Amino acid sequence: MAELDPVIHAQARLKIMSTLAALDTDGSIAFPRLQEVLSMTAGNLSTHLRKLEDADYVEQQKAFSGRTPVTYVSATRAGRRAFEDYLEQLRDLLGGTP
C-alpha cells in the first residue's frame, strides 16, 4: 500500500502545500496573506514552513514593500513534484473507497 510523504501529510503542511501548489508556477504569496488564508499563527506557520524548507519543498524570499520587509513564500519545483506524487499516492490509498 502507498506510503504518504509524512512531510506533506501533516494537516498544517498539507494545507500549506495545497495553497502554494494552487499558485501559478513561479507564483508566490506574502507570509501575512498565507497566514490569513490558513488561519494560522505566525509562529505555527513559520515552524511548518521551516520543515518544508528543510525538505526543499518551499522557498522564502525577503523583499521590501517601501520600507517594510515582506517575506514571500512559494513552492519549489521539487515541492510541486512531491505534492503531485503525494496526491497520486493518496488516490491509490483511497482507491478501494466508494
Added chain:
Amino acid sequence: MAELDPVIHAQARLKIMSTLAALDTDGSIAFPRLQEVLSMTAGNLSTHLRKLEDADYVEQQKAFSGRTPVTYVSATRAGRRAFEDYLEQLRDLLGGTP
C-alpha cells in the same frame, strides 16, 4: 479551511478506515488478514484499532474458527459516516489543487 478529523488522518488509521469502508456494510475482516493487507505488525495494528474503537469508529468481535479464536474487525456506522465526512473535507482542502 476544512479541519480533518485527526483520528482518521494519521496515515496508519487512514489506511485502516479506507480498507474497512471498502467492505460491504456489515462486512468484517479477520485481524490477521487486515494485518497482511496493511503490512502492519500486530502490535501497531492493535494500537491504532484501539484508538479507532475509542472514537467508536470500529468494532472488534471475537469468534471461533474451530478451536482457534479469531478477531473480526469492522467499521461502525458512525465510523463510515466519519470517514465520508473526512473524504469530503479532504476534497475541500485540496479543492484549489490542479
